[in-house]
Amino acid sequence: MKAVVYDRYGDPDVLRLDDVPKPSPIAGQVLVKVAATSINLSDWECLRGAPFYARIGGLRTPKRRILGSDIAGRIEAVGAGVTRFQPGDEVYGDNLQLMGGFAEYAVAPESTLAPKPAELTFADASTIPQAGAIALQGTARAAEGRRMLINGGGGGSGSFAIQLAKRLGAHVTGVDNGGKLEFMRSLGADEVIDYRRDDFTRGHEPYDFILDLVAHRSVFACRRALAPGGRYRCVGGSVRALLRVLTIGAAAGRATGRRIGVLIVKQGPAHFEPLADRCLAGEVNIHIDRTFGLNNLPEALAHVGEGRALGKVVVTPR
Numbered sequence: 039m040k041a042v043v044y045d046r047y048g049d050p051d052v053l054r055l056d057d058v059p060k061p062s063p064i065a066g067q068v069l070v071k072v073a074a075t076s077i078n079l080s081d082w083e084c085l086r087g088a089p090f091y092a093r094i095g096g097l098r099t100p101k102r103r104i105l106g107s108d109i110a111g112r113i114e115a116v117g118a119g120v121t122r123f124q125p126g127d128e129v130y131g132d133n134l135q136l137m138g139g140f141a142e143y144a145v146a147p148e149s150t151l152a153p154k155p156a157e158l159t160f161a162d163a164s165t166i167p168q169a170g171a172i173a174l175q176g177t178a179r180a181a182e183g184r185r186m187l188i189n190g191g192g193g194g195s196g197s198f199a200i201q202l203a204k205r206l207g208a209h210v211t212g213v214d215n216g217g218k219l220e221f222m223r224s225l226g227a228d229e230v231i232d233y234r235r236d237d238f239t240r241g242h243e244p245y246d247f248i249l250d251l252v253a254h255r256s257v258f259a260c261r262r263a264l265a266p267g268g269r270y271r272c273v274g275g276s277v278r279a280l281l282r283v284l285t286i287g288a289a290a291g292r293a294t295g296r297r298i299g300v301l302i303v304k305q306g307p308a309h310f311e312p313l314a315d316r317c318l319a320g321e322v323n324i325h326i327d328r329t330f331g332l333n334n335l336p337e338a339l340a341h342v343g344e345g346r347a348l349g350k351v352v353v354t355p356r
C-alpha cells in the first residue's frame with residue numbers, strides 16, 4: 039500500500055511516499071481503509087521531535103514511521119475478539135497511540151473508533167476526534183457572562199473551542215496571528231488579539247477562563263491575565279512551559295486565589311462524539327481550510343505547522 043513514512047525527526051522534507059506492507063489487525067484491532075485523515079499539531083510535533091514529549095518511546099528515531107492519528111474510513115477486516123464493528127462499517131476516531139493515518143490502510147484498536155454518522159462526510163468526520171475532545175474539555179466551564187480567552191483560537195482545536203464557548207454564553211476572546219483574526223471573528227469571537235502585536239496579559243480586562251493551546255507565556259503573565267477565582271488550563275506548548283505550569287504556576291495561582299494547571303485531555307469516542315452531535319444539530323460548524331493528497335503531505339503538514347491553516351486541514355489518500 040502507499041504510505042508517507044519518515045525515519046528521522048526533521049522538517050517536512052524527511053517525509054517520503056513509499057510502498058509498505060499493508061498492516062494486519064491483531065486481537066482487539068481493526069483494519070481501516072482510510073478515506074480521510076485530519077492533521078493535528080501533534081503530527082507536526084511528532085515529525086519534528088519537538089517539544090520533547092513528542093519523542094516519548096522514540097528518543098533518537100521516531101517510534102512510528104507513519105504519522106496521522108485522526109482517521110475516518112471503512113472497516114476492511116477485524117482482529118480476534120472485535121465485537122463492535124464488522125467489515126464495511128464506516129468509522130472515525132483518534133488513533134494517537136498507533137497513528138498510521140497517512141496511508142491507504144491503518145490498524146486501530148476498536149476502542150478508539152466510533153461509527154461515523156451518515157450525515158458527515160469522511161473529511162468532516164476526520165476533523166473531529168482530537169480537536170473536538172480538546173475543545174469540549176477545554177470549554178466545559180464556559181458560562182453565561184464569564185470571560186473566556188482562547189490562546190491559539192484560529193487553529194484546529196481553537197476553531198471548535200470558540201464556537202462551543204460562545205454557545206455556552208461566554209464572552210470570548212481569540213488570540214492568534216494577524217492572518218486569523220477575521221476567521222476567529224467569523225466563528226463568533228467577541229474580541230480578537232494578534233499575539234505578534236499585542237499582549238493579552240497586559241492592558242486587557244482579566245479573564246475568568248484561559249484555554250491555552252500553545253503555552254509559551256510565563257506563568258506569572260498568565261496569572262496576571264486571570265481574574266480572582268479564574269482558571270488557566272494549557273493543553274500544549276514546550277515541556278519547559280508545561281513543567282512550569284505544573285509546579286510554579288500551580289503554587290503561584292493558589293497563593294492568589296487562581297487556578298493554574300495543565301488539561302490532560304481524555305480521549306476516545308465518549309469524548310469526541312458529543313461534538314459530532316453538535317455539528318449535526320447545526321450548533322457548531324466544521325472549517326476545513328484545505329484538502330491535500332497523500333503525495334502533498336509535506337506541504338500539508340507545513341501549512342499547519344507554520345500556522346497558515348484556518349481551522350482544520352485534511353489529507354485524503356486517493
Ligand SMILES: NC(=O)c1ccc[n+]([C@@H]2O[C@H](COP(=O)([O-])OP(=O)(O)OC[C@H]3O[C@@H](n4cnc5c(N)ncnc54)[C@H](OP(=O)(O)O)[C@@H]3O)[C@@H](O)[C@H]2O)c1
Nearest residue numbers: 078079190192193194195214215233273274301302303345
Ligand atoms: N494535553 C493533552 O492531553 C493533549 C492531547 C492532544 C493534543 N494536545 C496538544 O493540543 C494542542 C492542540 O493544537 P491544535 O491541533 O489546535 O493546533 P493548531 O491547529 O496548529 O492551532 C494552534 C494555533 O496557535 C497559533 N499560535 C502559535 N503560537 C502562538 C502564540 N504564541 N500565541 C497565540 N497563538 C499561537 C498557531 O498559529 P501560528 O503558528 O501561525 O501562530 C495556530 O493557529 C497541541 O499543542 C497538541 O500538542 C494536548
